[in-house]
Amino acid sequence: MAQVLDLNSIRSVLVRLEDTIIFSLIERAQFSRNARTYEPGAFATELLGWQGSWLEWILLGTEQFQSKARRYQSPDEYPFSKESDLPEPVLPPLEYEPVLHEPAITNVNDKIMAFYTHDIVPSITKSGDDLNYGSTATRDVETLQAVSRRVHYGMFVSESKYRADTETFNKAIKAKDVKTLESLITKPEVEAALLKRLERKARHYGQDESQGGSLHDMKVDPEVVVRMYRDHVIPLTKQVEVEYLLKRL
Numbered sequence: 645m646a647q648v649l650d651l652n653s654i655r656s657v658l659v660r661l662e663d664t665i666i667f668s669l670i671e672r673a674q675f676s677r678n679a680r681t682y683e684p685g686a687f688a689t690e691l692l693g694w695q696g697s698w699l700e701w702i703l704l705g706t707e708q709f710q711s712k713a714r715r716y717q718s719p720d721e722y723p724f725s726k727e728s729d730l731p732e733p734v735l736p737p738l739e740y741e742p743v744l745h746e747p748a749i750t751n752v753n754d755k756i757m758a759f760y761t762h763d764i765v766p767s768i769t770k771s772g773d774d775l776n777y778g779s780t781a782t783r784d785v786e787t788l789q790a791v792s793r794r795v796h797y798g799m800f801v802s803e804s805k806y807r808a809d810t811e812t813f814n815k816a817i818k819a820k821d822v823k824t825l826e827s828l829i830t831k832p833e834v835e836a837a838l839l840k841r842l843e844r845k846a847r848h849y850g851q852d853e854s855q856g857g858s859l860h861d862m863k864v865d866p867e868v869v870v871r872m873y874r875d876h877v878i879p880l881t882k883q884v885e886v887e888y889l890l891k892r893l
């Protein structure tokens with residue numbers, strides 16, 4: 645009998661990542677849109693002969709260095725770059741107690757990159773170009789990695805739910821019944837509480853209590869944060885949960 649995986653402690657990680665993600669969005673919002681950061685073949689090609697975007701170049705370099713520090717041997721970390729482009733760690737492998745079912749692991753970072761660059765960046769930044777391409781890409785990488793951790797943590801949620809009711813899940817998995825799996829993993833009350841908490845946090849962070857008002861430059865629009873979770877983060881987390889279950893047996 646597989647060991648119980650405590651869903652409440654898993655959910656507390658998701659709550660903590662809300663703060664990380666809101667603060668990383670606030671940091672990114674300090675700079676202009678700097679659309680050239682995301683354009684393949686813009687200045688990154690002139691400068692580096694790199695065919696992708698400046699962000700992709702910075703992301704690859706960051707992930708290659710972090711891969712040497714064993715980042716991607718952790719079961720809650722998934723790279724945006726191709727695994728074949730990442731070097732082996734310089735540190736010896738850590739012996740993790742296997743929690744996730746390895747063949748069921750899925751990587752949806754391409755979808756995270758798409759919604760972040762096409763929807764979120766334009767929603768939290770002022771239009772224009774302030775030439776801060778280094779800071780822009782650095783803040784983008786921090787935000788993308790935090791959102792990636794949050795979405796892929798859905799596999800731990802899924803494993804916990806699976807272990808708590810294996811028989812019910814096995815029936816739906818064997819029937820490839822996606823609708824039933826979606827219904828089994830969906831907790832509307834958890835989602836509703838999360839969106840309310842998120843709105844409160846985003847409204848509060850960046851406030852200067854001593855001045856009684858908000859530091860306008862230190863904030864992101866709480867509605868954008870709520871929309872990001874409602875329309876992208878939560879649906880993608882649930883997709884990860886279902887895709888994980890479909891490959892669980």
Ligand SMILES: C=C(O[C@@H]1C=C(C(=O)O)C=C[C@H]1O)C(=O)O
Binds near residue numbers: 801830834835
């Ligand atoms: C993450 C969970 O699974 C689903 C996804 C949620 C989310 O992404 O916030 C919240 C509740 C569930 O619908 C959970 O049950 O906590």
